[in-house]
Amino acid sequence: MKETSGRRRFLKSAAALGAAIPAGAAAQSKPAPNVDHDKQRAQHMRAAAAQPRPYMFLSQTEVAFLDAAVSHLIPKDELGPGAKEAGVTYFIDQQLFGGYGSMAKKYTQGPWPEGTPQQGYQSPLTPAAVYRAGIRDTNEYCKKTHGKTFDALSRAQQEEVLKGLDGGKIELEQVRSQFFFNMLLANTVEGFFADPVYGGNRDKAGWKLVGFPGVAAVYTPFIEKHNVPYRAQPVSIADITQKIAQVDEHGHAIHVMLDDDQAGV
16 A cells, blocks of 8 residues: 555546536636635635634544544645645544434444445444444554554554555454445545535645536536636635635636646646
8 A cells, every 4th residue: 555656546536537527517617817816715715724623523532543544545745735634534523423424314224244345334333433443443453563552653554554454454343444444445535525615625635636626617618628628726615605706696606717837737
């Protein structure tokens, strides 16, 4: 699980999703950015991101574990911020505190056979319980093996522990290590690319990385423009509700287009 190659393997497939324009969207864009407006918006967003946000489910020990773990799954590098910097731990906290964590909308009765990936969720534990048990048991393993909790280990030791969880070589007391790792990996990817309104993808780091414009605008002026990159400042749901982004008379986002230098090309 090499950090650089691993991130690129996972982002290779994500880039295809990020580059896609939503089918059936109607379309509008704004060709020339207003520099003063853009600066004010960026300052507002940075100030909002800097505000401390209370964790609703995770303990400080669990936050420390996840910050360390997600920084391996999607590390920061020359391409930009990683999962830790993008607030993925906070995203996971909010999901575990809500309906996802308690499986509020899923069938929760047994039996619970091993099953296959195609058969969906197969566990008597809710996602909230999986995280609580998985983090606790992994920390216990780390203390027995290395004398420290996961977050206090060296980067190389943390990498080996994650490989052990991924490969099922580490046995946890209450939950299968691969089951816990796969859930953590999936939620990390979700938090890195979900709309920032859900707590992750801070400063739209994931969207900027793959060139995803965010909330759908209308794209009719671009229908006849084939093989032309659509480069726009990404717009989130929060940008719309907080009136940071401009919208048309129908409430569709008005995308501010970027030139090649602004897009990092």
